[in-house]
Amino acid sequence: MSQVVILSGAGISAESGISTFRANDGLWEKHKIEEICQAGCLEYNYENTIAFYDARRNELQHATPNHAHKKVALLKESYPDKIAVITQNIDNLFERAGCKEVIHLHGYLPQLRCMECEQLLTVEYAKQNENHFTCQACHSHRLRPHVVFFGESAPMYTTLYQELNDCSLFISIGTSGAVLDVSTFAGWSDYSILNNLEPNNAINDSFFDKVLYKKATDAIDEIAVIIEEYLK
Numbered sequence: 001m002s003q004v005v006i007l008s009g010a011g012i013s014a015e016s017g018i019s020t021f022r023a024n025d026g027l028w029e030k031h032k033i034e035e036i037c038q039a040g041c042l043e044y045n046y047e048n049t050i051a052f053y054d055a056r057r058n059e060l061q062h063a064t065p066n067h068a069h070k071k072v073a074l075l076k077e078s079y080p081d082k083i084a085v086i087t088q089n090i091d092n093l094f095e096r097a098g099c100k101e102v103i104h105l106h107g108y109l110p111q112l113r114c115m116e117c118e119q120l121l122t123v124e125y126a127k128q129n130e131n132h133f134t135c136q137a138c139h140s141h142r143l144r145p146h147v148v149f150f151g152e153s154a155p156m157y158t159t160l161y162q163e164l165n166d167c168s169l170f171i172s173i174g175t176s177g178a179v180l181d182v183s184t185f186a187g188w189s190d191y192s193i194l195n196n197l198e199p200n201n202a203i204n205d206s207f208f209d210k211v212l213y214k215k216a217t218d219a220i221d222e223i224a225v226i227i228e229e230y231l232k
């Protein structure tokens with residue numbers, strides 16, 4: 001288990017041009033959440049849901065990692081066993097910045113998942129509605145985006161809580177706290193840092209020892225100095 005947890009959300013990828021979730025009154029790229037990322041949407045809204053994630057993969061292909069992804073990757077390289085990099089993001093920008101062992105809590109856009117046997121298939125940026133992908137394990141054609149929808153179980157939360165249990169320095173970057181209660185996580189650690197653009201109702205920032213309301217690319221160097229001092 002790691003001493004430091006760096007937990008990120010959509011905000012860390014915002015400066016790479018990937019829009020955040022709640023940027024426009026709860027609309028993600030002009031879609032209502034229940035239309036494209038709620039349990040059951042593949043049954044009642046299959047075409048639009050697949051098209052939505054195909055479009056996200058296309059967007060991701062044209063995005064590039066920013067300074068915050070790269071700095072986190074360097075930190076992880078320097079302290080592989082002491083830092084856990086955990087993200088709510090489904091993009092691959094940490095990986096493309098060279099970051100190893102990224103824990104994706106809500107799935108991973110470059111992969112599809114077999115609805116029969118759970119086997120994962122890496123498709124990178126390919127569109128599901130232009131290809132006939134087949135599960136390599138059971139040969140089923142019933143594949144879905146490897147994304148956790150609201151109301152579905154998130155198996156990687158077990159890993160998140162194990163890491164939080166043991167960490168003493170907790171860092172939250174670019175998450176609104178609407179899905180994960182980052183204020184509580186801050187209370188569990190010895191020292192905690194919050195980075196967002198601005199305050200919001202889902203986060204009690206008085207639980208954090210250091211609060212940085214600025215762009216992640218502006219905050220990350222200061223965060224890195226604190227981590228390096230801490231792990232010295």
Ligand code: NAD
Pocket residue numbers: 008009010011012013014015018019020021022023088089090091106173174175176177178179195196197198200214215216217
């Ligand atoms: P959110 O959209 O609810 O909140 C974004 C947070 O990031 C806000 O607190 C905002 O102040 C902050 N922020 C915005 N720009 C920033 C910047 N440049 N620097 C620092 N902070 C910035 O995001 P969430 O809490 O991650 O929840 C959204 C859910 O949507 C997640 O579960 C995630 O799976 C999914 N999602 C993922 C992506 C992605 O993979 N890149 C994009 C959108 C949504």
Ligand code: ZN
Pocket residue numbers: 114115116117118119135136137138139140
């Ligand atoms: Zn299968």
